[in-house]
Amino acid sequence: MSAPVLDVERLVKRYRDLVALDGVSLTIGTGEIFALLGPNGAGKTTLIGAVCGLVRKTSGTVRLFGTDLDVDPIGPRFQVGLVPQEVNFDPFFTVRESLRIQLGYYGRPPDEARIAEILEALDLTAKADVQTRALSGGMRRRLLIAKALVHRPRLVFLDEPTAGVDVELRRDLWAYVRRLRQEGTTVVLTTHYLEEAEELADRVGIINEGRLLLVEDTQALLARMGERRLRVSFGEPLPRLPEGLTEGGTLAEDGRSLIYIERAGRPRASEVLGRLYAGGADIQDVETRASRLEDVLLDVLHGRSGAPS
Amino acid sequence: MNWLGFRTLLVKEIRRFLRVPGQTVLSPLISTSLYFVVFGVSLGGRMEQVTGQPYLPFIVPGLIFLGLANNAFLNSSSSLFIMKIQGTVVDLLVAPLGPGEILLGFVGGAMVRGLIVGLLTWAVALLFTGLQLAHPGATFAFLVGTSYVFSVLGLIAAMWAEKFEQINFFPTFVMFPLTFLGGVFYSVHQLPEPWHTVSLFNPMVYMVEGLRYGMLGSSIFRPLLGGALLAALAAAATSVNYALLARGYKLKQ
Numbered sequence: 001m002s003a004p005v006l007d008v009e010r011l012v013k014r015y016r017d018l019v020a021l022d023g024v025s026l027t028i029g030t031g032e033i034f035a036l037l038g039p040n041g042a043g044k045t046t047l048i049g050a051v052c053g054l055v056r057k058t059s060g061t062v063r064l065f066g067t068d069l070d071v072d073p074i075g076p077r078f079q080v081g082l083v084p085q086e087v088n089f090d091p092f093f094t095v096r097e098s099l100r101i102q103l104g105y106y107g108r109p110p111d112e113a114r115i116a117e118i119l120e121a122l123d124l125t126a127k128a129d130v131q132t133r134a135l136s137g138g139m140r141r142r143l144l145i146a147k148a149l150v151h152r153p154r155l156v157f158l159d160e161p162t163a164g165v166d167v168e169l170r171r172d173l174w175a176y177v178r179r180l181r182q183e184g185t186t187v188v189l190t191t192h193y194l195e196e197a198e199e200l201a202d203r204v205g206i207i208n209e210g211r212l213l214l215v216e217d218t219q220a221l222l223a224r225m226g227e228r229r230l231r232v233s234f235g236e237p238l239p240r241l242p243e244g245l246t247e248g249g250t251l252a253e254d255g256r257s258l259i260y261i262e263r264a265g266r267p268r269a270s271e272v273l274g275r276l277y278a279g280g281a282d283i284q285d286v287e288t289r290a291s292r293l294e295d296v297l298l299d300v301l302h303g304r305s306g307a308p309s
Numbered sequence: 310m311n312w313l314g315f316r317t318l319l320v321k322e323i324r325r326f327l328r329v330p331g332q333t334v335l336s337p338l339i340s341t342s343l344y345f346v347v348f349g350v351s352l353g354g355r356m357e358q359v360t361g362q363p364y365l366p367f368i369v370p371g372l373i374f375l376g377l378a379n380n381a382f383l384n385s386s387s388s389l390f391i392m393k394i395q396g397t398v399v400d401l402l403v404a405p406l407g408p409g410e411i412l413l414g415f416v417g418g419a420m421v422r423g424l425i426v427g428l429l430t431w432a433v434a435l436l437f438t439g440l441q442l443a444h445p446g447a448t449f450a451f452l453v454g455t456s457y458v459f460s461v462l463g464l465i466a467a468m469w470a471e472k473f474e475q476i477n478f479f480p481t482f483v484m485f486p487l488t489f490l491g492g493v494f495y496s497v498h499q500l501p502e503p504w505h506t507v508s509l510f511n512p513m514v515y516m517v518e519g520l521r522y523g524m525l526g527s528s529i530f531r532p533l534l535g536g537a538l539l540a541a542l543a544a545a546a547t548s549v550n551y552a553l554l555a556r557g558y559k560l561k562q
Binding site: 015053055056075084088103147 | 314316320321324325328329395396397403404405406556557561562
């Protein structure tokens, strides 16, 4: 069995009195899209920085492609790409030159075909020979992504890659990330757009105050912790809650609406509707909303029902 | 060793300063040449010979040293410091570049700029003095050694500095006074005590005199002294810089 792409063990980072990473352990396999979620200052960027060589860890072990970075801090980095959170650009060079430089840093000779491909994928072809200082904010963000990917890394870190960008780039990037997964690239993503994580990630990790609270398959997590909210409006007021719905159901004081929260172990929302019909309720309107990753994240952060990783 | 990575950084550094030649080459060339014209041509006729040399050729090695050392220092210090400010230093830190590749890439680029300015200053001087090159090997060694040492020192300054004010500290408050008091325009043997003795603690004196030996064939100190000092400074500065880069001093959190 091949070594995990990334294996972090009991990683600690302290800044004087502040513990930014508090014994984080995490394993990520080949071709996986992993979303690291958490509030600002939770430790997401510090964790990525410790893996990518931007942060000096206090203790713990980081292995990339099976190689301990304490033993060989350079070799594994040939296969890593990073889109940093902060947009940066070198004003002395054009977009194309920036990509050539990036290829060179990673020990790759100039590859014009690859540069053309990545420019096309990120809709930068028209800007290829423009000085980077003349690019708009969105275009600079695209260039940042192109630089992280041009050397075909096996592991890519995207630290809030779509922060402050338009919908079009977000959609383009999502499509490109899916393509990367098909090609076997592993992607670690941090984002504040939770629909992004829900849409893309095979697994999510929730981190807060430097501690990894939970790591779980995205769909399994939603099924386990997610809930469905059912709201039923009645023409004729309902005198009381039907039997068996007292747990999870709340009837409005005027009897004209009912809210029911479906969770694991409770009757399904469709079953509730069936009972209401059977009881002769005068149903006028029905609304349902499935909970999303955002709700689950808030639940875990507030300690409602997170499982340890 | 990531040779291609090193070469990429080196070429990038050279192209960076060549993109703004007016600022990085022409401007220092003009200011150094002005020293030559003012001190050498205007005042030189009224000066006696210095250590057996007419004044005009006497100041040429010092002025070459001045342009070379300043520009080597400024190139590496400004380049890395600007990368820190702009955030592009992240590209270097994440890339598979070790401390050796980063050090040599920056230093190589800075040496090229220092040597270009130094050699162009020499070319301007040739118009007035004609070619004097007594010891080509020693001249080459002092030019290359000086550019190397000041490039490495510039890189250390860039790592240490966190504000623009700090990056200007070394050139303004350390290099400029030491160079001017380092025998560029006079021989330190002409100074009265205690300034003569004080000057002997200024390392620039030995570097300027070493270059003077190479170009003019005469020096008030044995050239090996200057050579040994340069070698010691190069070794010390390289060790410190390598260790700082390996640790990520003020580059990594």
